[in-house]
């Protein structure tokens with residue numbers, strides 16, 4: 001049922017034709033990706049969601065640091081307990097903060113800091129725009145955009161749990177502008193020349209093929225559209241990347257960790273213009289830390305306790321680099337020829 005609902009979602013039909021010439025391919029990929037919903041963990045999520053009431057809350061705040069959905073007195077004690085259990089089963093809560101019907105979710109990341117940085121650095125105009133959030137995780141940034149009245153906000157994430165975050169929110173805020181696809185950056189190019197803004201945050205260093213990924217983001221943007229990028233990288237001004245031998249910050253999925261200058265060069269050689277790095281600072285314990293909403297370790301275990309300028313593996317500790325760039329109105333022939 002959940003799978004059929006996901007596959008049959010028709011929000012893209014109104015764009016069929018000139019706007020989305022590859023819509024049939026998108027729908028084919030969606031039908032394949034739906035297999036990600038077949039797992040035992042999902043059965044727990046589905047029964048949790050079915051137990052909750054369908055209740056359109058009158059209380060939703062998207063313009064503050066905390067995304068607030070619902071008020072305590074809108075739920076019976078019994079439904080409040082069920083909601084609490086559902087939220088706990090959706091752990092780890094990485095991006096936030098959120099508040100559901102009075103339950104504060106102090107997420108691992110204070111993502112409002114990232115939001116403020118890119119919002120101040122880019123000064124985006126989201127009104128009436130189409131936004132793509134690649135690797136949207138639990139949809140925190142997507143809900144924040146609703147305060148600015150966009151036309152459509154599509155989140156891509158190939159992890160099924162985040163689809164259940166989406167369905168949870170849908171129980172209480174039925175806003176058709178927020179949509180979710182079980183896609184990765186690999187699929188972004190199927191939405192050719194479609195989006196005004198693409199968020200590409202926390203992804204590039206997790207990709208084995210960073211340039212191929214940037215090309216996919218580029219293809220998804222309209223001419224004049226903006227990529228808003230945030231990337232874990234290394235300090236320094238030379239155009240270099242660190243390529244760890246194995247783990248970095250204890251995680252296996254780090255490949256190329258660039259300096260700000262490397263990111264700018266990658267964007268330039270992908271064809272972007274108006275490239276600007278507007279923030280580059282070390283990641284701090286104030287922004288990423290262990291809370292009761294995750295059961296795993298956090299930044300304090302990833303850095304060398306004797307010298308926090310290094311990871312536990314002895315590499316330079318991560319710097320967070322924020323960059324914006326625009327897909328030019330005309331193809332830059334120098335780059336592609």
Ligand SMILES: C[S@@+](CC[C@H](N)C(=O)[O-])C[C@H]1O[C@@H](n2cnc3c(N)ncnc32)[C@H](O)[C@@H]1O
Nearest residue numbers: 095134135136137157158159184185186201202
């Ligand atoms: C480090 S988190 C970043 C989350 C969020 N964009 C942010 O900046 O806070 C990486 C996210 O990318 C998602 N992801 C995994 N594979 C992906 C892929 N192939 N393409 C895009 N995102 C992917 C993960 O599930 C996760 O939610």
